Amino acid sequence: MTQIEEVSLDQYKHLVSERALTGETMLLNMGPQHPSTHGVLRLLLELDGEIVVNCIPDIGFLHTGVEKNMEAKTYQKAEVMTDRLDYMNTMGNNLSYVMAVEKLIDVDVPARAQALRVILVELQRIASHLVWLGTSGLDLAAMSMFLYCFREREQILDIFELVSGQRMMTTYIRPGGVWRDVPVEFEKAVRDFIKVFPKRIDEYETLLTKNPLFIDRMVDIGYLSKETALSYGVTGPTLRASGVNWDLRKARPYMGYEQYDFNVPVLTEGDTYARYLVRIQELRESLKIVEQALNKLPLGPVRSENRKFVPPPRSEIGVSMESLIHHFKLWTEGFPAPKASIYSAVESPRGELAVFLEGDGGPKPLRVHMRTPSFDNLGVVPEIVKGYLVADLVAILASVDIVLGDIDR
Amino acid sequence: MDKKLEPIVKEVQVKFGATFEEFRDEVHLFVKPEQIVEALTLLRDEQNFELLSALTAVDYYPQSTPRFHVIYQLTSIAKNLSVQLRVPVNGDSPKVPTVTRVFGSANWRERELFDMFGIEVEGHPDPRRILMPDDSEGHPLRKDYPLGYEEPQFTFNFDEINLRKPYAKE
Secondary structure (H helix, E strand, C coil): CCCCCCCCHHHHCCCCCHHHHCCCCEEEEECCCCHHHCCCCEEEEEEECCEEEEEEEECCCCCCCHHHHHHCCCCCCCHHHHHCCCCCCHHHHHHHHHHHHHHHHCCCCCHHHHHHHHHHHHHHHHHHHHHHHHHHHHHCCCHHHHHHHHHHHHHHHHHHHHHHCCCCCCCCEECCEECCCCCCHHHHHHHHHHHHHHHHHHHHHHHHCCCHHHHHHHCCCCCCCHHHHHHCCCCCHHHHCCCCCCCHHHHCCCCCHHHCCCCCCCCCCCCHHHHHHHHHHHHHHHHHHHHHHHHCCCCCCCECCCCCCCCCCHHHHCCCHHHHHHHHHHHHCCCCCCCCEEEEEEEECCEEEEEEEEECCCCCEEEEEEECHHHHHHHCHHHHCCCCEHHHHHHHHHHHCCCHHHHHC | CCHHHHHHHHHHHHHHCCEEEEECCEEEEECCHHHHHHHHHHHHHHHCCCEEEEEEEEECCCCCCCCEEEEEEEEECCCCEEEEEEEEECCCCCEEECCCCCCCCHHHHHHHHHHHHCCEEECCCCCCCCCCCCCCCCCCCCCCCCCCCCCCCCHHHHHHHHHHCCCCCC
16 A cells, blocks of 8 residues: 655755745645646645745656657557647647658658648647637636637547548558548548638637737736747747747758748747737648648659558558568568667647657667657746746646646656 | 758867767767766857757667767757767766756756656756656666556456555555
């Protein structure tokens, strides 16, 4: 039996102010089961009245040893673990891992697969921002936002179900291409979404952007300077709201992002409201990319022809001896990857999502490290909440957009 | 290698006697543990590497000298470049100095480094575990730490396994 230990102030002595030791300020637990922490996050707050003096996040409640588990699986099989990290961005996680594997083994991806990946990842970005918009609206008592946002998100998840059979844990993007070609209904489903969504964004903006109550809660709250953001490794919309123009889709284009015309919204205010505005604008930009990619979606294969790494299509297995051998070898033994390491980064809805992958010459990775954006984005929260009210903390935490599965891995 | 990266690599090579490796256009520079703070400061202040993208390690067990490589992945936003610094660390009492004074994000990342690999970070302002519980033993991402599993319970052995399970009873 594990004994329940009483938490003493001793282990937090170096993190709180002098006044906490004399009992002048109060230490208060927020979480791990608190609705506004967006998951299982515990915040130990040092409060002076209602003002936050210090904030000590306690993470690891969702730690499931994803990296350790991936080391025990072959390169193809380890991919399913990536879905479970950031459960709001499953397609993006697949893409980041798959790109690292492709770079390590040097496999080319056909143009159609690249365009499909872009469409799906951008839809995923919209879905992720919708969850963020809905839940942060909910945190600030804009109840109806949650319902509206989840209505549109459902439409995107239906598209995912159409292509992969799964709403969330898709594993649709595979090394060398995608799982299989999209069904004929795919184009219409995406077109329907493109048609309806701009009006919906206008609706969200009517509800929130100029809403005086919302502005009161957001403007000049949680100021994050450019220097602090960079020092703490903050990336994504949170960094762009602090005036740094850094988007990996523009800076280091992958999957043919250079062919699409889109803007990267950058604001310099660095407060909670700026982070909100950046994400709202990103919704429109992502939709632009989806539309362009769908318009010029090329025909052709969706998987690489390199049979040493990519399994053959099912229809070939019955008629070709080689295909059967390749299929058997790839799914039992896996493919060997060189003894070298790769760092490959993509722009996730939350920032720089990167995979550090090191092979040891065999079919299993020696080390997989997921550089997840939420980890660093939460790391900066203790710095930016100091001096604000507890109610503001809720708004700030919502505005950096963390996903606990992404942090704890 | 990127043309813009060549003078930077040369500078680090000359200053710290670093060796370098290249694979698919990615550059890895090897420096000694005692040089890492200075090397990161140099790259941040003089070469615009503003972002410490990742800080992690690789375990090459059973090899013991060096057993670990501690990895510092740097990104320059101004120049759009990346470079990786690697610090080889031996297996007996592995130690690296803290870089929290250079990059704020190193604080949590170094706590993770200790938690997952047991690499001690000297001078860290907050040396606690981060992902695992405070009272847990061992460091999970070391190669000699076994990957755990749960025994499947069937009707014939349900009670037997139930007795061994570590969850709180009553």
